[in-house]
Amino acid sequence: MQRTRVDIQKIVSSVPVKVIPETLYYPDEEVLYKYHEADIKHHTLFKDINFSHGKITISKQLFEMEQLNGSKCIRQYAKCVGVKSCANLSCEDYGDPIPYTAKRDCRYCSEKLVKSGPCPVKFYYWAEENGVQRLLYCYGKHNHKEPPPYQTRKMAIETIGLAVIANPSLTAYQLSLGIGLPAGKAPTQLCATLINQDKLRHYAKSAKDKHYKVDTNSIVTIKQVETHLFTEVKEQKSM
Numbered sequence: 001m002q003r004t005r006v007d008i009q010k011i012v013s014s015v016p017v018k019v020i021p022e023t024l025y026y027p028d029e030e031v032l033y034k035y036h037e038a039d040i041k042h043h044t045l046f047k048d049i050n051f052s053h054g055k056i057t058i059s060k061q062l063f064e065m066e067q068l069n070g071s072k073c074i075r076q077y078a079k080c081v082g083v084k085s086c087a088n089l090s091c092e093d094y095g096d097p098i099p100y101t102a103k104r105d106c107r108y109c110s111e112k113l114v115k116s117g118p119c120p121v122k123f124y125y126w127a128e129e130n131g132v133q134r135l136l137y138c139y140g141k142h143n144h145k146e147p148p149p150y151q152t153r154k155m156a157i158e159t160i161g162l163a164v165i166a167n168p169s170l171t172a173y174q175l176s177l178g179i180g181l182p183a184g185k186a187p188t189q190l191c192a193t194l195i196n197q198d199k200l201r202h203y204a205k206s207a208k209d210k211h212y213k214v215d216t217n218s219i220v221t222i223k224q225v226e227t228h229l230f231t232e233v234k235e236q237k238s239m
């Protein structure tokens with residue numbers, strides 16, 4: 001059955017609402033999420049589910065959403081744009097179809113990256129006109145690989161930071177195995193971008209740099225106070 005934009009309001013009214021997980025990454029099943037604006041960065045969320053790469057249609061009409069206690073909401077709609085993958089099917093390279101891999105060839109062979117073609121997945125997003133609650137509805141099954149992750153979640157960066165401050169000798173390789181992380185969790189369970197060891201190394205280093213950084217501002221202040229006192233003492237002596 002072809003669902004039209006008109007009956008989506010009816011469909012979504014019967015879908016059970018889920019709380020959005022902190023590590024939401026490209027849901028592969030029909031799901032309706034409810035969350036507060038502050039819970040998750042809208043920009044990141046949209047990038048990670050491919051919402052922001054396609055053409056986004058904003059409805060002129062306002063919709064009263066039951067799941068948001070009847071609040072009037074602005075609705076946006078987008079189709080999944082799929083991914084680009086190597087024309088050689090046994091090859092692993094893939095990328096976002098738009099914009100940065102648009103003209104790139106495969107990293108492993110000389111083939112071109114080709115678009116996966118139309119995907120049946122659709123995304124709907126409702127934002128309270130005068131409020132902070134949001135609804136995100138993803139439906140359909142993707143007919144392609146997951147898109148490459150976009151941005152590392154703040155929570156994941158903080159978790160890596162806490163681990164290396166507690167155990168500064170941890171290497172990026174050890175972190176990639178989940179060593180030193182809460183409950184031995186693999187970093188990719190925190191965020192899919194952490195499959196990259198260079199990223200792990202970078203987050204570990206910046207957390208340590210930040211933690212052990214000497215506060216140069218306070219040294220300047222101490223020096224200024226010292227100079228001031230010294231001058232005062234000198235002036236008093238000469239009086």
Ligand SMILES: [Zn+2]
Pocket residue numbers: 086087088091092093106107108109110111
């Ligand atoms: Zn290839």
Ligand SMILES: [Zn+2]
Pocket residue numbers: 080081082119120121141142143144
């Ligand atoms: Zn898709």
